[in-house]
Amino acid sequence: xxxxxxxxxxxxxxxxxxxxxxxxxxxxxxxxxxxxxxxxxxxxxxxxxxxxxxxxxxxxxxxxxxxxxxxxxxxxxxxxxxxxxxxxxxxxxxxxxxxxxxxxxxxxxxxxxxxxxxxxxxxxxxxxxxxxxxxxxxxxxxxxxxxxxxxxxxxxxxxxxxxxxxxxxxxxxxxxxxxxxxxxxxxxxxxxxxx
Numbered sequence: 721x722x723x724x725x726x727x728x729x730x731x732x733x734x735x736x737x738x739x740x741x742x743x744x745x746x747x748x749x750x751x752x753x754x755x756x757x758x759x760x761x762x763x764x765x766x767x768x769x770x771x772x773x774x775x776x777x778x779x780x781x782x783x784x785x786x787x788x789x790x791x792x793x794x795x796x797x798x799x800x801x802x803x804x805x806x807x808x809x810x811x812x813x814x815x816x817x818x819x820x821x822x823x824x825x826x827x828x829x830x831x832x833x834x835x836x837x838x839x840x841x842x843x844x845x846x847x848x849x850x851x852x853x854x855x856x857x858x859x860x861x862x863x864x865x866x867x868x869x870x871x872x873x874x875x876x877x878x879x880x881x882x883x884x885x886x887x888x889x890x891x892x893x894x895x896x897x898x899x900x901x902x903x904x905x906x907x908x909x910x911x912x913x914x915x
Contacts, residue, residue, distance in 0.1 A: 731885040734851065735821050736768050738840035739814050739833055740791065748772055748783050750807075755822070756891035757808075763822050766812045767795065769892050772805045780805075798897045806894075824884025826854050854882040 733753040750770035761767040774780045776799070788794060788807050796808040811818045817833040820826065829837075834855045841851045853860035857880055864881055865872035875881075 728886055728889055730890070731821070731882070732768065732890055734854075735826060735829070735837060736811065736814075736818070737770070738837045739811070739817065740768075740770075740793065740809060741836070742787055742791075744840055746783065746787060748774060748780065752892075754890050754892040755818075755885065756887060757896065758891055758893045760896050761808070763818075763887065766810065766815055766818050768809045768811050770807045770809070771800070771892070772807070773803060774805065775803045776805065800894050800897060806892075806896075821885065822887075824880055824882065826882055827857050827880060829855065854880075857881040 730753055732755050733750070736755070737750070737753055751773045752771040754769040754771070755767070756762055757767070757769055761769070772780070776784075784805075788797065791807075791809065793809040793811065793813065794807060795810045796806075798806055800806045814830075814833060817829045820828045837851060837855065838848075841848045853864070858876075860881060861872055861875045865875045868875075
């Protein structure tokens with residue numbers, strides 16, 4: 721894999737966040753994203769965690785109500801500290817793409833998901849070029865072979881240009897807050913009474 725010598729970047733933010741369909745120009749973007757939550761979710765659960773570092777002021781609450789709380793794939797949300805909000809999304813709708821992401825087989829993601837990712841990052845610029853090369857590596861093998869001064873056959877044999885996600889770095893190590901029950905008194909009668 722070509723990016724093995726570069727600093728690790730949160731791959732779930734690049735390959736999975738655009739699949740949520742949240743517009744790029746929103747006021748808030750997650751500061752961190754994860755595919756696992758220690759002792760809670762594993763890759764098999766097909767979940768995606770977005771962490772927002774923001775106090776729940778009025779501006780954030782508007783964004784939360786407009787974009788996050790009504791998201792069709794939102795599974796759970798809560799504060800994990802005073803200024804850190806966690807949102808867990810169910811990605812089973814994208815199970816194939818999620819599995820390809822876990823394997824680092826980005827080129828095998830569906831065309832629909834590739835389009836969403838490419839549209840999110842735009843068509844111009846350095847980041848856009850990298851993303852295109854990760855999703856369609858065969859078109860960039862010559863470029864990478866030249867850049868790394870290696871024979872193109874070596875790049876073609878490896879095929880993928882971007883390394884698989886590092887599951888440890890894609891795991892949230894944070895206690896999940898307990899969800900308080902709506903009623904703490906379990907002895908409330910719900911039977912009809914005759915009055």
